[in-house]
Amino acid sequence: MSIKISSSLPTDREVVLGILNNSVEALNKLYVAYFPMVLQFILNNNGDEDDAKDVYQEAIIVLYNKVKSGSFELSSKLKTYIYSVSRRIWLKKLAQHSKKTSNIADFEDVLIVEEDMEQHEQKDMQFDKMKEALESLGEPCKTIIEDFYINNQSMQDICEKFGYTNADNAKTQKYKCLQRLKKLFFQS
Amino acid sequence: MRQDIELEAIIEDYLNGKLTPEEHAAFEQLRSKDQMVDHKVVAHKVFLESMNQYASIVKLKEQMDAAHSHIDVASLTEELKPHPSKLVRLWRNNRSAVAIAASFVLLALVSLYSIQNNNKQAGTFEAMSQDMAQIKRSQSGLIRDIKSIKTDSKSNNSESRPRFGGSGFAISGNGYIVTNYHVVRGADSIHVQNGKGSYKVQSIYTDPVNDIAILKINDKSFENLPSLPYTIKKGASSLGESVFTLGFPKDDIVLGDGYVSSKNGINGDTLAYQVAIPVNPGNSGGPLLDNNGNIVGIINGKENKTDGATFAVKSKYIMEALNAIPQDSLSRRVAYGKKSMLRGLKRDKQVEKMQDYVFMIKVYNNN
DSSP: OOOOTTSSOOOHHHHHHHHHTTOHHHHHHHHHHHHHHHHHHHHTTTOOHHHHHHHHHHHHHHHHHHHHTTOOOTTSOHHHHHHHHHHHHHHHHHHHTTOOOSSOOOOSOOOOOHHHHHHHHHHHHHHHHHHHHHHHHOTTHHHHHIIIIISOOOHHHHHHHHTOSSHHHHHHHHHHHHHHHHHHHHHO | OHHHHHHHHHHHHHHTTOSOHHHHHHHHHHHHHOHHHHHHHHHHHHHHHHHHHHHHHHHHHHHHHHHHHTSOHHHHHHHHSOOSSHHHHHHHHTHHHHHHHHHHHHHHHHHHHHHHHHHHHHHHEEEOSEEHHHHHHSOOHHHHHHHHHHHHHHTTSOSSOOSEEEEEEESBTTSEEEEOHHHHTTOSEEEEEOSSOEEEEEEEEEETTTTEEEEEEOOTTOOOOOOOSOEEOOSOOOTTOEEEEEEOSSSSOEEEEEEEEESSOGGGOTTEEEEEOOOOTTOTTOEEEETTSEEEEEEEEEETTSTTOEEEEEHHHHHHHHHTSOGGGOSSBOEESSOOTTTTOOHHHHHHHHGGGEEEEEEEOOO
8 A cells, every 4th residue: 555645745834733743644744745855865866765764764853853842943845954954864874984975966955954963963872872772771671661661651561561470570670670771871 | 779769760750740749849858958869860860851852763763664664665766766868867857957948948939939020020011002903803792892883983084993092181271292102102193082072183202211202283173272270290299199090991081099009110110100090901191190180190001910000100201201392382381380270179070170181092003
Protein backbone atom coordinates (compact mmCIF):
# COMPACT_ATOMS: atom_id res chain seq x y z
CA MET A 1 0.00 0.00 0.00
CA SER A 2 1.28 3.37 -0.87
CA ILE A 3 0.16 6.85 -0.07
CA LYS A 4 -0.33 9.06 -3.10
CA ILE A 5 2.52 11.47 -3.15
CA SER A 6 1.80 15.17 -3.15
CA SER A 7 -1.86 14.44 -3.72
CA SER A 8 -2.51 16.87 -0.91
CA LEU A 9 0.33 19.03 0.27
CA PRO A 10 -0.46 20.12 3.81
CA THR A 11 -0.36 23.85 4.39
CA ASP A 12 2.57 25.10 6.43
CA ARG A 13 0.24 26.30 9.15
CA GLU A 14 -1.42 22.93 9.32
CA VAL A 15 1.95 21.25 9.80
CA VAL A 16 3.13 23.61 12.53
CA LEU A 17 -0.10 23.23 14.46
CA GLY A 18 0.09 19.47 13.95
CA ILE A 19 3.62 19.36 15.37
CA LEU A 20 2.58 21.39 18.41
CA ASN A 21 -0.35 19.05 18.98
CA ASN A 22 1.75 15.90 18.46
CA SER A 23 -0.55 14.92 15.62
CA VAL A 24 0.54 11.69 13.94
CA GLU A 25 -1.58 12.49 10.93
CA ALA A 26 0.17 15.82 10.41
CA LEU A 27 3.54 14.11 10.61
CA ASN A 28 2.49 11.54 8.03
CA LYS A 29 1.32 14.23 5.66
CA LEU A 30 4.44 16.29 6.16
CA TYR A 31 6.69 13.28 5.75
CA VAL A 32 5.11 12.10 2.55
CA ALA A 33 4.88 15.61 1.10
CA TYR A 34 8.56 16.53 1.07
CA PHE A 35 10.41 13.24 0.99
CA PRO A 36 10.63 13.15 -2.82
CA MET A 37 12.26 16.58 -2.80
CA VAL A 38 15.01 15.46 -0.42
CA LEU A 39 15.35 12.12 -2.18
CA GLN A 40 15.92 13.90 -5.45
CA PHE A 41 18.53 16.15 -3.88
CA ILE A 42 20.45 13.28 -2.28
CA LEU A 43 20.27 11.03 -5.34
CA ASN A 44 21.67 13.77 -7.50
CA ASN A 45 24.47 14.51 -5.06
CA ASN A 46 26.28 11.24 -4.51
CA GLY A 47 23.78 9.65 -2.14
CA ASP A 48 21.34 6.76 -2.16
CA GLU A 49 17.81 6.35 -0.87
CA ASP A 50 19.00 5.24 2.58
CA ASP A 51 21.06 8.39 2.91
CA ALA A 52 17.99 10.30 1.85
CA LYS A 53 15.89 8.67 4.55
CA ASP A 54 18.46 9.44 7.28
CA VAL A 55 18.99 13.00 6.17
CA TYR A 56 15.30 13.68 5.73
CA GLN A 57 14.40 12.26 9.13
CA GLU A 58 17.10 14.29 10.76
CA ALA A 59 15.83 17.41 9.04
CA ILE A 60 12.34 16.73 10.32
CA ILE A 61 13.71 16.28 13.82
CA VAL A 62 15.37 19.69 13.48
CA LEU A 63 12.06 21.14 12.38
CA TYR A 64 10.22 19.49 15.27
CA ASN A 65 12.68 20.75 17.85
CA LYS A 66 12.52 24.21 16.43
CA VAL A 67 8.74 24.29 16.33
CA LYS A 68 8.43 22.82 19.83
CA SER A 69 10.91 25.31 21.24
CA GLY A 70 8.56 28.00 19.97
CA SER A 71 11.25 29.73 17.95
CA PHE A 72 9.88 28.75 14.59
CA GLU A 73 8.40 31.57 12.61
CA LEU A 74 6.86 31.00 9.23
CA SER A 75 9.10 33.55 7.57
CA SER A 76 9.88 31.16 4.78
CA LYS A 77 8.11 28.25 3.23
CA LEU A 78 8.34 25.06 5.22
CA LYS A 79 9.45 23.32 2.07
CA THR A 80 12.38 25.68 1.69
CA TYR A 81 13.31 25.24 5.34
CA ILE A 82 13.28 21.45 5.15
CA TYR A 83 15.26 21.54 1.94
CA SER A 84 17.86 23.88 3.39
CA VAL A 85 18.30 21.82 6.54
CA SER A 86 18.53 18.57 4.58
CA ARG A 87 21.04 20.13 2.28
CA ARG A 88 23.14 21.36 5.16
CA ILE A 89 23.08 17.94 6.85
CA TRP A 90 24.02 16.17 3.66
CA LEU A 91 26.85 18.54 2.87
CA LYS A 92 28.27 17.92 6.30
CA LYS A 93 28.04 14.16 5.83
CA LEU A 94 29.72 14.43 2.46
CA ALA A 95 32.50 16.47 4.01
CA GLN A 96 32.91 13.94 6.81
CA HIS A 97 33.42 11.22 4.25
CA SER A 98 35.75 13.58 2.41
CA LYS A 99 33.64 13.51 -0.68
CA LYS A 100 33.50 16.55 -2.81
CA THR A 101 30.96 19.12 -1.79
CA SER A 102 31.43 21.47 -4.68
CA ASN A 103 29.11 21.36 -7.65
CA ILE A 104 26.02 20.66 -5.58
CA ALA A 105 22.97 20.26 -7.76
CA ASP A 106 20.20 22.32 -6.20
CA PHE A 107 16.48 22.08 -6.80
CA GLU A 108 15.11 24.67 -4.44
CA ASP A 109 15.98 27.97 -2.85
CA VAL A 110 18.33 27.65 0.08
CA LEU A 111 18.08 29.38 3.45
CA ILE A 112 20.92 29.91 5.87
CA VAL A 113 20.24 27.56 8.78
CA GLU A 114 23.59 27.57 10.60
CA GLU A 115 22.18 28.64 13.94
CA ASP A 116 19.52 25.95 13.94
CA MET A 117 22.08 23.39 12.91
CA GLU A 118 24.41 24.26 15.79
CA GLN A 119 21.60 23.79 18.26
CA HIS A 120 20.64 20.61 16.56
CA GLU A 121 24.16 19.24 16.67
CA GLN A 122 24.31 19.79 20.42
CA LYS A 123 21.04 17.97 20.89
CA ASP A 124 22.16 15.28 18.55
CA MET A 125 25.24 14.70 20.68
CA GLN A 126 23.02 14.26 23.73
CA PHE A 127 20.90 11.85 21.77
CA ASP A 128 23.88 9.80 20.70
CA LYS A 129 25.20 9.77 24.26
CA MET A 130 21.94 8.45 25.57
CA LYS A 131 21.70 5.95 22.79
CA GLU A 132 25.20 4.64 23.47
CA ALA A 133 24.56 4.50 27.20
CA LEU A 134 21.41 2.50 26.64
CA GLU A 135 23.14 0.18 24.20
CA SER A 136 25.90 -0.61 26.66
CA LEU A 137 23.43 -1.04 29.52
CA GLY A 138 22.46 -4.51 28.35
CA GLU A 139 19.30 -6.49 29.01
CA PRO A 140 16.98 -6.52 30.88
CA CYS A 141 17.95 -2.99 32.07
CA LYS A 142 17.64 -1.45 28.61
CA THR A 143 14.10 -2.70 28.13
CA ILE A 144 13.02 -1.78 31.64
CA ILE A 145 14.32 1.77 31.24
CA GLU A 146 12.85 2.10 27.76
CA ASP A 147 9.50 0.78 28.87
CA PHE A 148 9.41 3.14 31.80
CA TYR A 149 10.82 6.33 30.28
CA ILE A 150 10.00 6.02 26.63
CA ASN A 151 6.89 3.90 26.47
CA ASN A 152 5.55 5.39 29.71
CA GLN A 153 4.60 2.05 31.22
CA SER A 154 3.85 1.86 34.89
CA MET A 155 6.03 -0.08 37.31
CA GLN A 156 3.10 -2.48 37.68
CA ASP A 157 3.18 -3.30 33.95
CA ILE A 158 6.93 -3.76 34.01
CA CYS A 159 6.66 -5.95 37.05
CA GLU A 160 4.21 -8.23 35.27
CA LYS A 161 6.11 -8.23 32.01
CA PHE A 162 9.37 -9.32 33.58
CA GLY A 163 7.77 -11.67 36.08
CA TYR A 164 9.00 -9.99 39.23
CA THR A 165 7.38 -11.38 42.31
CA ASN A 166 6.46 -8.01 43.71
CA ALA A 167 6.60 -4.33 42.75
CA ASP A 168 9.37 -3.64 45.17
CA ASN A 169 11.66 -6.06 43.40
CA ALA A 170 10.86 -4.34 40.15
CA LYS A 171 11.54 -0.93 41.65
CA THR A 172 14.86 -2.12 43.00
CA GLN A 173 15.79 -3.53 39.65
CA LYS A 174 14.82 -0.31 37.89
CA TYR A 175 16.79 1.72 40.40
CA LYS A 176 19.91 -0.33 39.81
CA CYS A 177 19.51 -0.04 36.06
CA LEU A 178 18.96 3.68 36.30
CA GLN A 179 22.05 4.20 38.43
CA ARG A 180 24.15 2.34 35.90
CA LEU A 181 22.63 4.21 33.03
CA LYS A 182 23.22 7.57 34.67
CA LYS A 183 26.77 6.63 35.33
CA LEU A 184 27.27 5.61 31.71
CA PHE A 185 25.50 8.72 30.47
CA PHE A 186 27.39 11.22 32.60
CA GLN A 187 30.75 9.59 32.18
CA SER A 188 30.76 9.32 28.44
CA MET B 1 19.79 1.16 49.61
CA ARG B 2 16.12 1.24 50.39
CA GLN B 3 16.46 4.89 51.33
CA ASP B 4 18.22 5.65 48.07
CA ILE B 5 15.40 4.07 46.12
CA GLU B 6 12.85 6.15 47.99
CA LEU B 7 14.88 9.31 47.51
CA GLU B 8 15.21 8.64 43.79
CA ALA B 9 11.45 8.12 43.52
CA ILE B 10 10.79 11.37 45.39
CA ILE B 11 13.26 13.29 43.22
CA GLU B 12 11.56 11.98 40.11
CA ASP B 13 8.13 12.88 41.39
CA TYR B 14 9.46 16.26 42.42
CA LEU B 15 10.88 16.93 38.98
CA ASN B 16 7.72 15.71 37.28
CA GLY B 17 5.61 17.94 39.55
CA LYS B 18 3.77 15.00 41.09
CA LEU B 19 4.31 15.96 44.72
CA THR B 20 1.57 17.58 46.79
CA PRO B 21 2.29 21.19 47.79
CA GLU B 22 3.21 20.12 51.33
CA GLU B 23 5.52 17.39 50.13
CA HIS B 24 6.97 19.79 47.62
CA ALA B 25 7.76 22.39 50.31
CA ALA B 26 9.23 19.76 52.59
CA PHE B 27 11.42 18.43 49.83
CA GLU B 28 12.60 21.92 48.87
CA GLN B 29 13.69 22.38 52.47
CA LEU B 30 15.56 19.09 52.46
CA ARG B 31 17.17 20.03 49.16
CA SER B 32 18.44 23.38 50.46
CA LYS B 33 19.82 21.73 53.61
CA ASP B 34 21.41 18.69 52.07
CA GLN B 35 24.01 19.37 49.38
CA MET B 36 24.02 15.72 48.43
CA VAL B 37 20.28 15.70 47.74
CA ASP B 38 20.53 18.91 45.75
CA HIS B 39 23.28 17.47 43.62
CA LYS B 40 21.20 14.39 42.93
CA VAL B 41 18.23 16.54 41.94
CA VAL B 42 20.29 18.57 39.47
CA ALA B 43 21.88 15.49 37.97
CA HIS B 44 18.58 13.69 37.67
CA LYS B 45 17.02 16.75 36.08
CA VAL B 46 19.65 16.84 33.36
CA PHE B 47 19.29 13.12 32.89
CA LEU B 48 15.52 13.26 32.69
CA GLU B 49 15.61 16.07 30.14
CA SER B 50 18.02 14.13 28.00
CA MET B 51 15.88 11.06 28.41
CA ASN B 52 12.74 12.92 27.43
CA GLN B 53 14.44 14.41 24.44
CA TYR B 54 15.73 11.00 23.52
CA ALA B 55 12.31 9.46 23.99
CA SER B 56 10.59 12.04 21.83
CA ILE B 57 13.09 11.60 19.04
CA VAL B 58 12.86 7.84 19.20
CA LYS B 59 9.09 8.12 18.96
CA LEU B 60 9.33 10.58 16.13
CA LYS B 61 11.66 8.22 14.29
CA GLU B 62 9.26 5.37 14.79
CA GLN B 63 6.44 7.44 13.37
CA MET B 64 8.59 8.57 10.48
CA ASP B 65 9.61 5.00 9.75
CA ALA B 66 5.94 4.12 9.64
CA ALA B 67 5.29 6.97 7.24
CA HIS B 68 8.36 6.00 5.25
CA SER B 69 7.06 2.49 4.75
CA HIS B 70 4.07 3.97 2.89
CA ILE B 71 6.29 5.60 0.33
CA ASP B 72 7.19 3.66 -2.75
CA VAL B 73 10.85 4.59 -2.50
CA ALA B 74 12.01 2.30 -5.26
CA SER B 75 9.89 3.85 -7.98
CA LEU B 76 10.57 7.35 -6.68
CA THR B 77 14.27 6.63 -6.80
CA GLU B 78 13.88 5.40 -10.33
CA GLU B 79 12.09 8.57 -11.23
CA LEU B 80 14.34 11.04 -9.47
CA LYS B 81 17.80 9.59 -9.80
CA PRO B 82 20.26 11.37 -12.06
CA HIS B 83 19.26 10.65 -15.60
CA PRO B 84 21.91 9.08 -17.79
CA SER B 85 21.13 11.70 -20.40
CA LYS B 86 22.94 14.93 -19.72
CA LEU B 87 20.17 16.92 -21.31
CA VAL B 88 17.51 15.59 -18.98
CA ARG B 89 19.82 16.14 -16.00
CA LEU B 90 20.43 19.66 -17.13
CA TRP B 91 16.70 20.18 -17.45
CA ARG B 92 16.02 18.80 -13.99
CA ASN B 93 18.81 20.67 -12.31
CA ASN B 94 17.93 23.96 -13.93
CA ARG B 95 14.20 23.58 -14.22
CA SER B 96 13.42 27.04 -12.88
CA ALA B 97 16.14 28.70 -14.94
CA VAL B 98 14.90 26.93 -18.04
CA ALA B 99 11.36 28.00 -17.25
CA ILE B 100 12.46 31.62 -16.93
CA ALA B 101 14.45 31.40 -20.14
CA ALA B 102 11.48 29.84 -21.88
CA SER B 103 9.19 32.61 -20.76
CA PHE B 104 11.66 35.17 -22.07
CA VAL B 105 11.75 33.42 -25.40
CA LEU B 106 7.96 33.39 -25.42
CA LEU B 107 7.85 37.08 -24.58
CA ALA B 108 10.36 37.84 -27.32
CA LEU B 109 8.30 35.88 -29.81
CA VAL B 110 5.14 37.70 -28.82
CA SER B 111 6.78 41.11 -29.13
CA LEU B 112 8.40 40.12 -32.42
CA TYR B 113 5.02 39.03 -33.66
CA SER B 114 3.38 42.28 -32.64
CA ILE B 115 6.19 44.31 -34.19
CA GLN B 116 5.72 42.33 -37.34
CA ASN B 117 2.04 43.07 -37.20
CA ASN B 118 2.82 46.74 -36.81
CA ASN B 119 5.00 46.59 -39.84
CA LYS B 120 2.23 44.93 -41.69
CA GLN B 121 0.16 48.07 -41.28
CA ALA B 122 2.26 49.73 -43.95
CA GLY B 123 1.10 47.24 -46.50
CA THR B 124 -2.49 47.37 -45.47
CA PHE B 125 -3.09 51.08 -45.72
CA GLU B 126 -6.00 51.43 -48.02
CA ALA B 127 -6.84 54.62 -49.80
CA MET B 128 -10.52 55.37 -49.49
CA SER B 129 -11.25 56.46 -52.97
CA GLN B 130 -13.92 54.37 -54.53
CA ASP B 131 -12.50 52.35 -57.36
CA MET B 132 -15.55 52.16 -59.49
CA ALA B 133 -13.76 50.58 -62.40
CA GLN B 134 -12.91 47.63 -60.28
CA ILE B 135 -16.42 47.37 -58.99
CA LYS B 136 -17.72 47.57 -62.51
CA ARG B 137 -15.54 44.72 -63.68
CA SER B 138 -16.74 42.41 -60.96
CA GLN B 139 -19.82 40.32 -61.63
CA SER B 140 -21.75 40.86 -58.46
CA GLY B 141 -25.44 41.60 -58.44
CA LEU B 142 -24.86 44.81 -56.60
CA ILE B 143 -22.96 46.20 -59.54
CA ARG B 144 -25.68 45.28 -61.96
CA ASP B 145 -27.97 47.38 -59.84
CA ILE B 146 -25.60 50.28 -60.21
CA LYS B 147 -25.50 49.68 -63.93
CA SER B 148 -29.26 49.71 -64.27
CA ILE B 149 -29.54 52.88 -62.21
CA LYS B 150 -26.82 54.31 -64.36
CA THR B 151 -28.63 53.46 -67.59
CA ASP B 152 -31.77 55.15 -66.28
CA SER B 153 -30.02 58.41 -65.63
CA LYS B 154 -27.70 58.05 -68.54
CA SER B 155 -29.94 59.65 -71.18
CA ASN B 156 -28.73 63.22 -70.69
CA ASN B 157 -25.27 62.36 -69.38
CA SER B 158 -21.96 61.94 -71.12
CA GLU B 159 -20.87 58.65 -72.59
CA SER B 160 -18.30 57.76 -69.92
CA ARG B 161 -19.08 56.74 -66.33
CA PRO B 162 -17.07 57.77 -63.28
CA ARG B 163 -14.22 55.43 -62.53
CA PHE B 164 -13.29 56.81 -59.15
CA GLY B 165 -15.28 58.47 -56.48
CA GLY B 166 -14.40 60.44 -53.43
CA SER B 167 -15.44 63.34 -51.29
CA GLY B 168 -14.31 66.92 -51.02
CA PHE B 169 -15.31 70.14 -49.36
CA ALA B 170 -15.39 73.81 -50.26
CA ILE B 171 -12.67 76.09 -48.98
CA SER B 172 -14.00 79.22 -50.51
CA GLY B 173 -17.31 80.63 -51.63
CA ASN B 174 -16.26 80.83 -55.26
CA GLY B 175 -15.78 77.13 -55.81
CA TYR B 176 -12.42 76.01 -54.53
CA ILE B 177 -12.65 72.49 -53.23
CA VAL B 178 -10.19 70.40 -51.26
CA THR B 179 -9.90 66.67 -51.66
CA ASN B 180 -7.23 63.98 -51.56
CA TYR B 181 -4.56 63.82 -54.19
CA HIS B 182 -5.09 60.08 -54.58
CA VAL B 183 -8.75 60.68 -55.50
CA VAL B 184 -7.94 62.82 -58.52
CA ARG B 185 -4.62 61.31 -59.49
CA GLY B 186 -4.45 60.50 -63.18
CA ALA B 187 -7.88 61.95 -63.88
CA ASP B 188 -8.86 63.05 -67.35
CA SER B 189 -11.87 64.96 -66.16
CA ILE B 190 -13.33 65.59 -62.72
CA HIS B 191 -16.85 66.48 -61.74
CA VAL B 192 -18.17 67.40 -58.33
CA GLN B 193 -21.69 67.05 -57.12
CA ASN B 194 -23.58 68.41 -54.15
CA GLY B 195 -27.25 68.74 -53.30
CA LYS B 196 -27.66 71.51 -55.82
CA GLY B 197 -26.05 70.07 -58.89
CA SER B 198 -23.08 68.58 -60.67
CA TYR B 199 -20.21 70.75 -61.84
CA LYS B 200 -17.08 70.29 -63.86
CA VAL B 201 -13.89 71.11 -61.99
CA GLN B 202 -10.27 71.59 -62.74
CA SER B 203 -7.40 70.44 -60.59
CA ILE B 204 -5.30 73.49 -59.87
CA TYR B 205 -2.98 72.31 -57.15
CA THR B 206 -1.77 68.88 -56.00
CA ASP B 207 0.46 67.92 -53.12
CA PRO B 208 1.22 64.19 -53.36
CA VAL B 209 3.27 64.17 -50.17
CA ASN B 210 0.43 65.38 -48.00
CA ASP B 211 -2.17 63.75 -50.23
CA ILE B 212 -3.99 67.03 -50.85
CA ALA B 213 -5.47 68.36 -54.08
CA ILE B 214 -7.31 71.65 -54.66
CA LEU B 215 -9.96 71.77 -57.34
CA LYS B 216 -11.72 74.80 -58.81
CA ILE B 217 -15.27 74.62 -60.07
CA ASN B 218 -15.21 75.73 -63.66
CA ASP B 219 -18.85 75.68 -64.56
CA LYS B 220 -21.20 78.46 -65.56
CA SER B 221 -24.13 76.87 -63.76
CA PHE B 222 -22.30 77.14 -60.44
CA GLU B 223 -23.57 79.86 -58.13
CA ASN B 224 -21.26 81.14 -55.48
CA LEU B 225 -21.77 79.60 -52.08
CA PRO B 226 -22.76 81.68 -49.08
CA SER B 227 -20.00 82.15 -46.53
CA LEU B 228 -18.54 78.92 -45.25
CA PRO B 229 -20.01 77.69 -41.96
CA TYR B 230 -16.85 75.91 -40.82
CA THR B 231 -13.33 77.10 -40.13
CA ILE B 232 -10.03 75.33 -40.22
CA LYS B 233 -8.58 74.47 -36.86
CA LYS B 234 -5.26 76.07 -36.07
CA GLY B 235 -3.85 73.82 -33.37
CA ALA B 236 -3.54 70.09 -33.16
CA SER B 237 -6.41 67.97 -31.98
CA SER B 238 -5.99 66.12 -28.76
CA LEU B 239 -6.43 62.44 -28.19
CA GLY B 240 -10.00 61.47 -27.48
CA GLU B 241 -11.52 64.58 -29.02
CA SER B 242 -14.76 63.73 -30.72
CA VAL B 243 -14.82 64.27 -34.44
CA PHE B 244 -17.14 63.56 -37.31
CA THR B 245 -16.92 63.38 -41.04
CA LEU B 246 -19.25 63.78 -43.98
CA GLY B 247 -18.59 61.94 -47.19
CA PHE B 248 -19.94 60.05 -50.15
CA PRO B 249 -19.22 56.35 -49.84
CA LYS B 250 -22.55 56.05 -51.69
CA ASP B 251 -24.71 58.44 -53.66
CA ASP B 252 -26.10 60.07 -50.52
CA ILE B 253 -24.08 61.99 -48.02
CA VAL B 254 -23.09 59.87 -45.01
CA LEU B 255 -22.19 61.04 -41.52
CA GLY B 256 -19.47 59.21 -39.63
CA ASP B 257 -18.86 59.82 -35.97
CA GLY B 258 -15.90 59.00 -33.73
CA TYR B 259 -12.89 60.34 -31.89
CA VAL B 260 -9.22 61.02 -32.42
CA SER B 261 -7.60 57.73 -31.41
CA SER B 262 -3.96 58.56 -32.08
CA LYS B 263 -1.99 61.71 -32.77
CA ASN B 264 -0.06 60.00 -35.52
CA GLY B 265 -1.11 58.01 -38.52
CA ILE B 266 0.06 54.69 -39.83
CA ASN B 267 3.61 53.80 -38.78
CA GLY B 268 3.92 56.97 -36.75
CA ASP B 269 3.15 59.18 -39.77
CA THR B 270 3.13 62.67 -38.25
CA LEU B 271 1.22 64.11 -41.18
CA ALA B 272 -1.95 62.33 -40.13
CA TYR B 273 -4.21 61.57 -37.23
CA GLN B 274 -5.69 58.21 -36.53
CA VAL B 275 -9.40 58.48 -35.85
CA ALA B 276 -11.90 55.88 -34.80
CA ILE B 277 -14.57 56.36 -37.42
CA PRO B 278 -15.79 53.61 -39.66
CA VAL B 279 -15.23 54.71 -43.25
CA ASN B 280 -15.77 53.15 -46.63
CA PRO B 281 -14.41 53.66 -50.09
CA GLY B 282 -15.67 57.08 -51.15
CA ASN B 283 -15.00 58.77 -47.84
CA SER B 284 -11.56 59.90 -49.01
CA GLY B 285 -11.25 63.65 -49.15
CA GLY B 286 -14.12 64.21 -46.77
CA PRO B 287 -13.70 66.84 -44.06
CA LEU B 288 -13.01 65.76 -40.49
CA LEU B 289 -14.55 68.21 -38.03
CA ASP B 290 -14.56 68.58 -34.30
CA ASN B 291 -17.67 69.32 -32.25
CA ASN B 292 -17.23 73.06 -32.70
CA GLY B 293 -17.30 72.84 -36.49
CA ASN B 294 -13.58 73.28 -37.02
CA ILE B 295 -11.99 71.23 -39.74
CA VAL B 296 -9.21 69.20 -38.16
CA GLY B 297 -8.33 67.05 -41.13
CA ILE B 298 -9.15 65.28 -44.37
CA ILE B 299 -10.05 61.61 -44.34
CA ASN B 300 -7.57 59.82 -46.56
CA GLY B 301 -7.42 56.15 -45.74
CA LYS B 302 -7.81 53.37 -43.28
CA GLU B 303 -6.06 50.32 -42.12
CA ASN B 304 -7.79 47.41 -43.75
CA LYS B 305 -7.05 44.86 -41.04
CA THR B 306 -8.45 46.92 -38.21
CA ASP B 307 -11.96 48.20 -38.03
CA GLY B 308 -12.29 51.83 -37.20
CA ALA B 309 -8.63 52.78 -37.66
CA THR B 310 -9.03 55.61 -40.11
CA PHE B 311 -6.42 58.17 -41.05
CA ALA B 312 -6.86 61.85 -41.73
CA VAL B 313 -4.41 64.45 -43.04
CA LYS B 314 -3.91 67.13 -40.40
CA SER B 315 -5.54 70.50 -40.95
CA LYS B 316 -2.33 72.49 -40.94
CA TYR B 317 -1.38 70.87 -44.24
CA ILE B 318 -4.66 72.13 -45.71
CA MET B 319 -3.54 75.63 -44.80
CA GLU B 320 -0.15 75.03 -46.36
CA ALA B 321 -1.91 73.96 -49.54
CA LEU B 322 -4.19 76.98 -49.43
CA ASN B 323 -1.26 79.31 -49.03
CA ALA B 324 0.27 77.80 -52.13
CA ILE B 325 -2.44 79.10 -54.46
CA PRO B 326 -2.93 82.73 -55.47
CA GLN B 327 -4.74 84.33 -52.57
CA ASP B 328 -6.68 86.87 -54.61
CA SER B 329 -8.35 84.11 -56.53
CA LEU B 330 -10.06 82.91 -53.38
CA SER B 331 -13.08 84.94 -52.51
CA ARG B 332 -14.74 84.34 -49.17
CA ARG B 333 -12.13 81.78 -48.33
CA VAL B 334 -12.34 79.52 -45.36
CA ALA B 335 -11.40 81.17 -42.09
CA TYR B 336 -8.39 79.88 -40.22
CA GLY B 337 -8.41 79.61 -36.47
CA LYS B 338 -11.62 81.62 -36.01
CA LYS B 339 -14.86 80.70 -34.37
CA SER B 340 -16.97 78.60 -36.64
CA MET B 341 -20.66 79.26 -37.25
CA LEU B 342 -21.32 75.65 -36.35
CA ARG B 343 -20.09 76.13 -32.82
CA GLY B 344 -22.61 75.12 -30.17
CA LEU B 345 -25.07 73.64 -32.63
CA LYS B 346 -26.39 70.14 -32.37
CA ARG B 347 -24.93 67.63 -34.74
CA ASP B 348 -28.01 67.46 -36.99
CA LYS B 349 -28.02 71.26 -37.41
CA GLN B 350 -24.29 71.25 -38.09
CA VAL B 351 -24.73 68.65 -40.80
CA GLU B 352 -27.68 70.47 -42.27
CA LYS B 353 -25.74 73.72 -42.47
CA MET B 354 -22.67 72.25 -44.07
CA GLN B 355 -23.92 69.54 -46.34
CA ASP B 356 -24.05 71.83 -49.38
CA TYR B 357 -20.34 72.47 -48.91
CA VAL B 358 -19.39 68.83 -49.09
CA PHE B 359 -19.06 67.43 -52.58
CA MET B 360 -18.98 64.06 -54.19
CA ILE B 361 -15.94 63.91 -56.46
CA LYS B 362 -16.42 61.94 -59.65
CA VAL B 363 -13.30 61.18 -61.60
CA TYR B 364 -13.42 60.12 -65.24
CA ASN B 365 -10.60 58.39 -66.85
CA ASN B 366 -10.82 57.62 -70.54
CA ASN B 367 -8.07 55.10 -70.66
